[in-house]
Amino acid sequence: MSIFRRSVKYVLVLRRSARLAGVVARRVHGMGAGGDPGSEYRTKARRLMLGAGSLGLALLAADLAFNEKRFFKAAKIGNVDEIRAQIEASAGKGELDAENTSVNRRHALGWTALMIAAANDQPSAVRELLRLGARHDVQERYAGASASASSAGLHPLEVLQRREDEFCPTMNARASFLGWTALHYAALADSAGSAKALLESGADPTARDHAGRRALHYARDPSPTRDLIITHTRRWEEAAAAAAAEERRRFPLEQRLKQYIVGQQAAIEAVAAAVRRKENGWADDEHPLVFLFLGSSGIGKTELAKQLARYMHRDDPAAFIRLDMSEYQEKHEVAKLIGAPPGYVGHEEGGQLTRALARRADAVVLFDEVDKAHPDVLTVLLQLFDEGRLTDGKGKLIECKNAIFVMTSNLAADEIAQYGLKLRREAETRSAQRVGLVPPTSAASGDDAAQTPEAEESLEVSRLFKDTVVRPILKRHFGRDEFLGRINEIVYFLPFSRQELLTLVNLELKRWADKAFARHSVELRWEGGVLGALADGYDVHYGARSIKHEVERRVVNQIALAAERGALARGCGVLLSERGGRVTLAVRRPPSADYTPLDLAAA
Template sequence: MGSNVVILSNFLAAVGIDLSPSLCSSITSPETFLTACKLGVTSEVARLLKLGAKVDSRHELGWSALHVAAVNKRSEVVKILLEAGADPNILDQFSTATLKSREKQLNALHVLLAREEEFSDRLSNRANFQNCTPLHYAVLINDMDCVKLLLEAGADPTIENSLGHRAGEYARDESTKSLIDTYTQIFVERKKALEAEERRKFPLELRLKERIIGQEAAINTVAAAVRRKENGWYDEDHPLVFLFLGSSGIGKTELAKQVSNYLHKDKKEGFIRIDMSEYQEKHEVAKFIGSPPGYVGHDEGGQLTKALTKCPNAVVLFDEVDKAHPDVLTIMLQLFDEGRLTDGKGKTVDCKDAMFIMTSNLASEEIAHHAIQLRQDASKMTAMRGATNIGDLEQAEKVTISRKFKDQVVRPILKFKFRRDEFLGRINEIVYFLPFSQSELAKLVIKELEFWAKRAQSKHDIELIWDHQVVDTLAEGFDTHYGARSIKYEVERRVVTQLAMAHERQLIEKGSKIRIIVSNRNDLLASSKQSKNSTSSESKKISSASEEIETGATIKLQVMASGSKKYKDLEFDLTSNPFSMPSV
């Protein structure tokens, strides 16, 4: 290995670069490999790869071997790297010398010199290069050979850098631009075909149901509308508009987020959330679309128009739309009707391809009561038929809001609030979110317990288990006013609090196995009264507590220490552990 270092050192010295063995701990270090790529020494690059150099090695400042080869017009090296499996779409993590020096806590001048000496001195030292691909650099440097190699290897010409520019936007001659345009069209068509095939194999309904518990009817309604849009069966002159109705905490916002994740992947700009409770006054319309000329804040732009300018096809969530001022609703009507919006500066933002989702708690109590009544009626019918299998029982929990209820109960409430038929007329789908059924509540509890079990295992090396009685008991803590959040709070209050207390008192340790069980509360009171550590005053407190609290199920913990085969109860008296019991 030492002779290899000397060989490369002699070579680099011959071309004016001093690289002694003391500066390089290994011949296959990233610095050595990147230097060979920059200089275009194909034999060295190939040999270093055989010796174990990583093909996607990065410089400590962020660029990769393929970046440095492309920007220095080393087409032969680019070819070797691609054949060795280099990612043609790898993103440069270098931004600017100033930003990178702050991030790495280095001297800005040293970073700038390193960029020029070890990457390229032909680029602007003021430009931001973050998220540039090798194709960006090949186009910037105007190297047609590298451009062809990268495109043929699968480089994606639609990738945008941090400034929002594709590689083709930097093309200086028509031949390069034409080549990239051709591959862009091919890539887009191929991507559409792959996405269509993926949608057939894994429909949107299934994707959403993996992330959202319950609300099957709401999911199916939204997925059907998205499918029409994706396949070109929709009105291209108007955006899709939804109104989500239902109680708090039952999945309205979460469904909007998941639709955005599906349509825009990890693109943050693809989801715009606007809290309409901030637009209750007439003058706050200016915050929405921007102030007109001559008014304070004119240069800042509006919250909505600014966000839509960045991503015209975003999923826009208008949260609690019923709280907005009527003048704001007028602006929204223009948006829904024309698919465009004029901001305070007079600039028109086209957003016909966007998706608008409004949420509201209007008629939530009526919807909840109607759904519960439908479920009760369905359960009675199921019982009369003598059905006992799980499938029939779950089917009884699935109910559909009737057309009569929508027209005679919900629509008058909406009309009274919004006072405009044309506003309601521009809504493509009114989506109803129903209260959780018993089986759905159980799934929510299990999801929350699994979250804490994973946390206990990863952070404390403790295994957490439970049975169906625990799930049923915790599900009783559901509060229709808080929705799924009430289950989260119930698990934290009755289970996690005990875990934290046991951890603080060193009653559990790494490698332990904890079993969550349900115990009758009267048994716990009796056990606490008989505790040797209980004083007479504590007994009085417990006696008083027993008179105030109804008899019911109590959550308890049992621990099996590492190496043991028996569970042991973790005892807490009521005064120090009131949280194991349901709230009253």
């Protein structure tokens, strides 16, 4: 019903009220003529007329204003006229964005009108809400009666009652529906009309809820709704695969990894080649892809796994699962990984790994410091790597053949580091022989030297070193050939070259320069010799972390001390210089353009 029709309706109501008040007034006036005081009755008549008019106006104003309860009720029962009227009543309020408009307004407990209509099998209401601007990608915030009651400050019984009365009486009000979209509800309600309207408006059938499940997971089998969702899911997946293939063609994995990983060219190439085989169907589809990253601490192993997940799944946080295996050193902690068996404490919670894989079965899973895990944990991992599936504590089978598993370890780190340094020296010697020069040992002369390094020779670990040095160490620790046999690639991370160290120092100084400007309005600059002085603090056993600590110790400490002594204020500039292997500070105070050296050693 439009606002105009409602206005006409209540004008008629007012006219009837006024007519009735007039009749009463005439009768009262007649009674007054019979000898009673007429003025008293006329006053009552006027009051009656005024009350009737006020009531009519109040009814009209209330009906023309947006009423959230009536709006949600209309969505539940499929009253399209009421939905349209409520949206028209809210027009002109000037909502700022699509998330805050009345059609996308959230109930106090987390759902929207579009979700209500889909859950109650009201296709006409779904279509009308979509036409009025309802967003099909909005996710549910209802987390079950207990959690929602706690966040809303209500009693759980009240939440249960409101969920049944104001949302849908046929759905389990105690369960969590976090992350559900309207399409999830249409699938569960087996509402083919609602699902069709949502899908034709652009709803994503591959969207996952908080548990990692798509709408298809909740559809009945068989049913027209399920067939419809399957058809659209295939289209979305084909389009996504084509877009991903085109993006990878234009922006290969190696290019992405080199943006975030300093050096480690051989490691990047090995990982990219294996992933490319898997993605293009040139690998064993019955087994997941398994890597073992070996090398010193702080050399890029964990960062490479993170960037691999970002590249494969476009920054989806659920697609990267990291487990610190130092937390699984005891036999009983296997239950923490896959879940406790029935009858034991924590059975309902499930395991850390199984819960995460249930949400994203194609995730990149990092087992950090796998050499510290208990042998029983390794047995679980062997099943995972060998069969591409895992049974949790509840007996549920989780298929994860499309996952990528990365293990990191410091085993043989010293041997790999020494071997890498030997390869570096040999490469430098060959380079010097090619150009007829002695390899340089001094630091780069400026910032540009660290930013534009010359192409270096890719170092390759020999088969002899792998078989005679590294493999015996791995076999002695893990104690089983079948575990090592399920690893597709053992990737070696070698120590940084001199040029890579200068790049690391430069990146770390830039990071601190950004912080100094953002937090303290201090401009930080440095001369080229500073890079070499700080690079000398590199420790092959701690990798890039040793560079980070060196910058903090020799640069950040001095800046903090200068600020504490009042020599450095907001708006100042700091210039780092190298003098005899020491890093010194000079400060520029505005409006001066000159830097004044600071002697922080003086009391």
